[in-house]
Amino acid sequence: MAxxxxxxxxxAGLVDAKQAKKAKAGKAPPKxxxxxxxxxxxxxxxxxAAKQAQAAKAAHDRELEAxxxxxxxxxxxxxxxxxxxxxxxxxxxGADIDYHFTDANKVRKLAVTxxxxxxxxxxxxxxxxxxxxxxxxxxxxxxxxxxxDPAAVMPRNADAPADADDPYADYQVPDDLMx
Numbered sequence: 001m002a003x004x005x006x007x008x009x010x011x012a013g014l015v016d017a018k019q020a021k022k023a024k025a026g027k028a029p030p031k032x033x034x035x036x037x038x039x040x041x042x043x044x045x046x047x048x049a050a051k052q053a054q055a056a057k058a059a060h061d062r063e064l065e066a067x068x069x070x071x072x073x074x075x076x077x078x079x080x081x082x083x084x085x086x087x088x089x090x091x092x093x094g095a096d097i098d099y100h101f102t103d104a105n106k107v108r109k110l111a112v113t114x115x116x117x118x119x120x121x122x123x124x125x126x127x128x129x130x131x132x133x134x135x136x137x138x139x140x141x142x143x144x145x146x147x148x149d150p151a152a153v154m155p156r157n158a159d160a161p162a163d164a165d166d167p168y169a170d171y172q173v174p175d176d177l178m179x
Contacts, residue, residue: 077148085130088141090116101127101154103134110134127154 006023009015015023095111099120102108110127112120116136119125126142127134129152137145146153 081128081145081149081152082130084141084145085128085135085137088137089135090125090137092116092136099127103129103154108134110136112136123156126156128152129154 003011006015006020010017010020092110092112095113095116097112097114097117098109099112099117100107100109116125120127120136124139125136126139128137128142128145134154142153
């Protein structure tokens, strides 16, 4: 029973060797069509349009993916900044002095103690924006935050750009001036 049907028919004498060989050759799988590759025929208009649409969709998908990655990265940086501010903020209990600073061309004020005011004036501490609130942190922590998000740290007094047309440029304003 291990013999194939063809072998059994040969042994029984119902088929001769020539017919068996011919039948075996007919069983070969049909030759496949053209090999894949560039065709010599020009693409039809619909095929060209489909190819262009596919390329446009791929470009759009890449753009959406880049936006999604940027948004995720921005959220991660914001979370890092918030965590750093929460861990390293200076306690301002008993603050009785209003310290004025600029943020986005607006003058803001923050209640601080005399010790914090002196440290801010000397550049040992900086003001950092975390969400919608402002906190005071050490200069080292502010530098680490500045590496992640430069817009979160308020410019220091020495970092403020000087206006070339300022008529009062020759007159220095003391840092401890009360407004």
